[in-house]
Amino acid sequence: xxxxxxxxxxxxxxxxxxxxxxxxxxxxxxxxxxxxxxxxxxxx
Amino acid sequence: xxxxxxxxxxxxxxxxxxxxxxxxxxxxxxxxxxxxxxxxxxxxxxxxxxxxxxxxxxxxxxxxxxxxxxxxxxxxxxxxxxxxxxxxxxxxxxxxxxxxxxxxxxxxxxxxxxxxxxxxxxxxxxxxxxxxxxxxxxxxxxxxxxxxxxxxxxxxxxxxxxxxxxxxxxxxxxxxxxxxxxxxxxxxxxx
Numbered sequence: 001x002x003x004x005x006x007x008x009x010x011x012x013x014x015x016x017x018x019x020x021x022x023x024x025x026x027x028x029x030x031x032x033x034x035x036x037x038x039x040x041x042x043x044x
Numbered sequence: 045x046x047x048x049x050x051x052x053x054x055x056x057x058x059x060x061x062x063x064x065x066x067x068x069x070x071x072x073x074x075x076x077x078x079x080x081x082x083x084x085x086x087x088x089x090x091x092x093x094x095x096x097x098x099x100x101x102x103x104x105x106x107x108x109x110x111x112x113x114x115x116x117x118x119x120x121x122x123x124x125x126x127x128x129x130x131x132x133x134x135x136x137x138x139x140x141x142x143x144x145x146x147x148x149x150x151x152x153x154x155x156x157x158x159x160x161x162x163x164x165x166x167x168x169x170x171x172x173x174x175x176x177x178x179x180x181x182x183x184x185x186x187x188x189x190x191x192x193x194x195x196x197x198x199x200x201x202x203x204x205x206x207x208x209x210x211x212x213x214x215x216x217x218x219x220x221x222x223x224x225x226x227x228x229x230x231x232x233x234x235x
Contacts, residue, residue: 001063001215003104007184008072008073008095009070009095010062010063010065010066010068010095011058011062011189011232013057013062014230016226016229017218019213019225019226019229020226021221023225023226024222024223024226028221032217032221032222033216033217034215034216034217034218035097035098035185035213035214035215036098036213036214036215036216037098037100037103037211037213038210038211038212038213038214039104039209039210039211039212040209040210041102041207041209041210042066042201042204042205042206042207042208042209042210043206044206044207
């Protein structure tokens with residue numbers, strides 16, 4: 001997920017997004033977070 | 045420990061305030077994560093309020109008759125989709141700590157003609173369900189919001205029946221890649 005994707009989520013306020021745009025190198029702004037899927041099973 | 049608890053309360057309040065103000069304008073999230081055929085099964089209010097980070101349901105083998113717990117149901121998109129899979133012999137317990145979200149999920153379930161979605165108000169760090177009563181725990185982009193994530197996972201394990209499954213999608217970051225000003229920003233405490 002990049003900075004632009006995070007704009008859709010409530011905790012990423014305009015001030016935080018602006019800070020991210022300022023401080024994260026532009027070539028890394030399209031991958032600041034990773035969405036993962038985890039599966040687990042409780043033992044019988 | 046006192047500091048942790050203070051930090052925990054601040055984080056929860058931050059999340060509560062941010063998510064209670066959600067105005068249903070995140071439809072782009074739904075279209076990015078879900079197929080049109082999936083979205084056709086869900087009322088528009090849930091689609092407009094989608095705030096997940098992945099489509100974990102594609103990896104979740106939810107069977108008819110199962111009891112599913114959706115941790116942090118939000119506007120209800122995953123609860124609705126899961127309830128269609130469990131069918132009328134199963135049920136989805138839609139857990140959220142925001143009454144606003146529970147109302148949206150309940151209304152969406154009613155609109156979808158589903159009577160097997162049960163809104164449950166509660167904190168994911170202290171799930172208000174008995175031990176070993178759930179077949180499948182799902183959650184989408186929510187556990188990262190908890191101040192004590194290990195506590196949430198312990199609670200999920202507690203409510204699962206032996207052999208029960210957990211299918212969770214969430215957001216993670218590489219702390220080495222982000223500047224300290226970002227990592228210490230109040231809004232990223234939750235993540």
